[in-house]
Amino acid sequence: MIRTVLGDVPAAGFGPADYHEHLFQVSPLLTGDELDDETASGEEALSLVTAGISAMVEATPTGLGRNPAAVARISRATGLQVVHVTGAHREEHYPAGHWLRDADDLTARFTADVTEGLPAEDSPARGPVATGPDGEPVRAGMVKAGVGYWRISPFEQRVLAAVGETAAATGVPVMVHLEYCSAAFEVLELLAAQGVPAHRVVLAHVDRNLDPGLHAELAAVGAYLGFDGMARHREAPDSAILDDLEQLVTAGHTPRILLGGDVARRGRYRAYGGLPGLDYLPRRFLPRLTRRVGEDAVGEMLRHNPARLLTLS
Known part of the structure; x- marks a missing residue:
């Protein structure tokens, strides 16, 4: 089973999935x-x-404006299956004095988000649990951490420890934000x-360092x-990401690849007045990738791989 914001669903019915986006x-x-x-x-x-x-991961963790009740309403209205993360981002997202920096109950907090439900509003005391359209709690189905560029700060080490403990105890998978794919083995x-x-x-973001x-x-x-750096042409052209993916597929690593957009900005969402929009991945990138590696490989990246990872263990 996979834990979505509308409840647990069979893995066989999940996807095609965008593994990394943000609605809030x-x-x-x-x-x-x-x-x-x-x-x-x-x-x-x-x-x-x-x-x-038809499925995505909402990758906004604790204290960064997440709105799980609204995500559940959007999921119901659109038919988009959504797995919500808990956890915390890299240190820079939390300024000095932010309550999460000093929280000593990270494991208990993240575990409760998975087992009891995400808080309706993030606060030091957690507060009431967010509920979906049917009145059921909106629970996290993944736990997230983040680290800096070739740096894992003391705060990030505490988060990673709590994320690991939460994942081991609850069976949810882990997402880790990397800066330019540094410190990957250390994480x-x-x-x-x-x-x-x-x-x-x-x-996450392995394609910010295009090293196959x-x-x-x-x-x-x-x-x-x-892989979630598509449409960031100032950093790397889509063609370079396609080259990297093609080499990995040729080498037999298709089962380890996930695809996402991580559009993540008001200025990049058409509904907020920006470009290119959340659908850049399926509209613009996937046709090019399919021509490179074939429908079977792309289907594995969109269906089998995310379903395998997101299934509760």
């Missing part, structure tokens, strides 16, 4: 790019469904020490590779 997000690092409008975010979610993606080692093997972890050799090494130890 507010961070001091993204001033002016807040995702905080339920109607607009719902329109973007519908565009994803219309373009052929996997820390999680393994908490009882979380690499095959329960997706490393490094990616093959990470795939060989069992980690999932999160």
Whole structure:
């Protein structure tokens, strides 16, 4: 079973899935790019469904403007299956004095988000649990951590430990935000020490460092590779991401690849007045990828791989 915001669903009926998006997000690092409008975010979610993606991970963790009740309403209205994360992001998203920096109950907090339900509003005391359209609690189905560029700060180490403990206790998988795919093996080692093997972890943003050799090494130890940098042409052209993916497929690493958009900005969502929109992945990128590696490989990346990772263990 996979834990969505509308309840647990059979893995066989999940997907095609975009493994990394945000319907709501507010961070001091993204001033002016807040995702905080339920109607607009719902329109973007519908565009994803219309373009052929029927499932996604809402990757906004604790304290960054997440709105699980609204996500559940959007899921019901659009038919988009959504897995919501708990956990915490890298340190820079939480300014000095933020209550989460000093919280000493991270494991208990993240575990409760999975087992009892996500809070309706993030606060030091957690508060009431968010409920969906049917009055049922909206529970997290994945736990997230984040680290800096070649740095795992003391706060991030505490988060990783709590994330590992939560995943080991509840059976949910782990997503880790990496800066330019740095410290990937170090993160996997820390999680393994908490009882979380690499095959329960997706490393987000591996394509911010387009090194197919490094990616093959990470795939060989069992980690999932999160490709989500499409349409960021100032950083790398889509063609370079396609080249990397084609080399990984040719080398036999298709079962470790996940695809997402991580559009994540008001200025990049059409419903908020920006471009290219949440559906860039299915409309623009997937046709090119299919021509490169074939429908079977793309289907594995969109259906089998996310369903395997997101299934509760």
